[in-house]
Amino acid sequence: MKNRHQRVRDLFLLHLDEELSGRHRKRVERHLADCPDCRSRLERLREVWRDKSGRIIFPREAVWNAIAERLDSPSSLGPVRDPAVRPARRLAAAAVFAVFSAAVGAFLGRTAEAVLQAGQAAQAESRLIMARELGLDRFQVLTDENVWNRLERPAREAERE
């Protein structure tokens, strides 16, 4: 549990940037009026926080030299290409495409196989039903001759009679 000093100190940076709402600002100001320790802390923080704003650090000349070296390379004429990144990206894209293609291919292959298998099963089932109707053994080859002898011939003979 934070004490009242800590709760006010948590608002110090917002107070320094004048971003506190009226109620909170008044609370901080009231506390500071009665608390020399917090007042001292705020002043020391103010020096650093305010002083930091707008302070610029310059890079070493080596940074420009490295950039200039890249500009001088033939690949950087016109828009600069990042040789470290581009081939890796191309490879990654090719790998993703290959994996995707393989997945789609596998899916379609499986689908085609499933359809084929389903068709073959249905055909086999219908042949089995017909074989049963003809009184054939299930392993006997179902030929046009069987069908003719068992179905068509008796029907034709009956017509003739």
Add this chain to the structure above:
Amino acid sequence: MEESLFERMVRGDPASFREFYDRHAGAVFTVCYRLTGRREDAEDLTQDVFLRAWSSAREFRGEAGPATWLYRIAVHRYLDVTRRKKMRKILSLDFRGAPEIGDSKSEPIAAAREEPSRIHERNEVERILRRAMEDLPERQKTALVLQHDGGLSVEEIAEVLGLATGSVESLLHRAKKNLAARANPLLNFF
């Protein structure tokens, strides 16, 4: 004028690019350094930012100022690299902790007339604030660095981060409150 500098850059004139670099390198490097916390990382990031600026000068529409445009490249590259680093850490279970930010070369240099104890105290306060800033959530830290070190307005930060101004205000408010809460217990004023 910045426009004509850009026109020359688009034509591929290296001298104009050097002029553009000299004009913005300090601001970009400061933000990169405050984001990464390490001079070497900031130098790499600065180099990357300017090479990308050179390659995409044609795409600069001039809706925002050149500095805002450069900051946007820097922030996106920084967040991209940070995400990848985090992913690598997760994958390799490599928890070496936060990067060191106590780079003496870039630590504040207080006025020579100040007492050494005073200089030491100020440097210590700044070091603590910077360390606490390192631990802020990335977006809070980025918004705060852009405002505090980049000198950007809320509108410009919104442009860089692709957020509404209200969201940036809320992000900055949380960042400053969090930063003070993290730094205060460490600020023992001798």
